[in-house]
Amino acid sequence: MRILVTGGAGYIGSVSVERLLAAGHAVWVLDDTSTGHAAAVPPEVRFSRSTYADENQVTRLLVDNAIEAILHCAARSLVGESIRNPSIYYRANVVGGVALLEAARRAGVERFVFSSTAAVYGVPVASPITELAPLDPINPYGETKRTFEGALRWYGTAYGLRSIALRYFNVAGASERNGEDHDPETHLVPTIIGALVSSLPMTLFGGDYPTPDGTPIRDYIHVEDLADAHLLALEATSEPIQPGVEAAVPLNLGTGTGFSVREVLAAAEKVVGKPVPHTIGPRRAGDPPILVASAERAREVLGWTPRRGSLTEMIGSAWQWRQTHPGGYDQA
Numbered sequence: 001m002r003i004l005v006t007g008g009a010g011y012i013g014s015v016s017v018e019r020l021l022a023a024g025h026a027v028w029v030l031d032d033t034s035t036g037h038a039a040a041v042p043p044e045v046r047f048s049r050s051t052y053a054d055e056n057q058v059t060r061l062l063v064d065n066a067i068e069a070i071l072h073c074a075a076r077s078l079v080g081e082s083i084r085n086p087s088i089y090y091r092a093n094v095v096g097g098v099a100l101l102e103a104a105r106r107a108g109v110e111r112f113v114f115s116s117t118a119a120v121y122g123v124p125v126a127s128p129i130t131e132l133a134p135l136d137p138i139n140p141y142g143e144t145k146r147t148f149e150g151a152l153r154w155y156g157t158a159y160g161l162r163s164i165a166l167r168y169f170n171v172a173g174a175s176e177r178n179g180e181d182h183d184p185e186t187h188l189v190p191t192i193i194g195a196l197v198s199s200l201p202m203t204l205f206g207g208d209y210p211t212p213d214g215t216p217i218r219d220y221i222h223v224e225d226l227a228d229a230h231l232l233a234l235e236a237t238s239e240p241i242q243p244g245v246e247a248a249v250p251l252n253l254g255t256g257t258g259f260s261v262r263e264v265l266a267a268a269e270k271v272v273g274k275p276v277p278h279t280i281g282p283r284r285a286g287d288p289p290i291l292v293a294s295a296e297r298a299r300e301v302l303g304w305t306p307r308r309g310s311l312t313e314m315i316g317s318a319w320q321w322r323q324t325h326p327g328g329y330d331q332a
């Protein structure tokens with residue numbers, strides 16, 4: 001398959017590119033490197049350093065290279081920033097996203113896989129969360145992802161676009177080649193690793209949640225398991241996903257197991273062999289106590305099973321990547 005990956009220089013996109021290449025697909029990366037790194041793109045991949053929001057340019061790229069499917073990983077994805085500045089999020093994730101859909105339509109690309117998020121559910125009413133749970137995002141980030149999922153559905157109904165929206169829970173870990181290098185870093189595992197390396201204390205946001213140890217519980221998924229799901233999802237768009245079902249399919253990607261922040265800290269201490277310096281701060285606005293996925297539907301539809309579900313594997317691979325990239329990509 002000839003696949004365009006937007007955001008292929010980012011954390012999840014770059015590991016997915018590796019997986020697609022290993023499966024024998026031809027890959028093009030479109031990334032403006034606003035939060036990604038050119039060094040994350042393997043030299044054999046054709047790399048266009050520009051935005052997915054330029055409809056005419058993307059249409060040309062799709063037509064000239066006879067692209068058959070798009071994996072859309074690029075987005076703005078910081079919750080706090082989205083609350084402070086929703087305009088950036090609507091422009092990038094919705095307006096830009098629709099420009100990409102229009103380019104796909106003009107170029108006749110009918111297969112689309114989208115990086116969505118558990119943030120579309122907001123504060124869930126039940127756990128584990130299934131795809132039938134109400135969508136009620138509590139920040140502009142989640143809202144713009146939900147809006148784009150809606151566009152996928154209607155483009156499916158009207159224009160025959162076949163799409164899968166993968167709703168990721170908390171992604172962690174690294175491949176041998178690619179890992180997480182964000183500035184600012186808001187994710188737990190790289191923040192723990194940063195605290196271990198610098199010996200500067202990190203802050204746990206709240207120790208008084210209604211959970212057994214008082215810290216929030218999340219469902220962590222290894223980035224390489226996620227990459228496997230992307231490959232399967234792209235392959236699954238070759239024909240209508242399930243007869244009689246609408247053309248746009250949302251699927252949760254998690255392991256179905258929750259770990260508290262303290263449990264992740266303890267696992268990191270075991271992997272690295274020293275204590276994680278930390279302090280307890282106030283809760284962060286909009287952090288639900290528990291977010292755990294039911295990934296049953298992804299198993300059924302894609303035949304996907306997470307194979308690297310232990311915290312040791314996720315933290316161990318992230319730690320290993322940090323050892324080989326002490327300054328991140330720029331000083332590798």
Ligand SMILES: NC(=O)c1ccc[n+]([C@@H]2O[C@H](COP(=O)([O-])OP(=O)(O)OC[C@H]3O[C@@H](n4cnc5c(N)ncnc54)[C@H](O)[C@@H]3O)[C@@H](O)[C@H]2O)c1
Pocket residue numbers: 006007008009010011012013030031032033034035036037050051052053072073074075076077092096115116117118167168169170171172182187
């Ligand atoms: N990391 C997680 O835990 C997580 C969880 C749920 C959902 N997601 C979603 O997964 C996707 C990838 O996340 P990530 O953690 O790899 O983020 P990332 O910031 O590492 O990767 C995003 C990439 O998109 C690129 N990009 C941004 N705007 C662009 C534009 N207009 N044109 C071209 N490229 C652009 C960035 O340069 C970057 O390389 C995002 O859509 C995010 O919302 C991530």
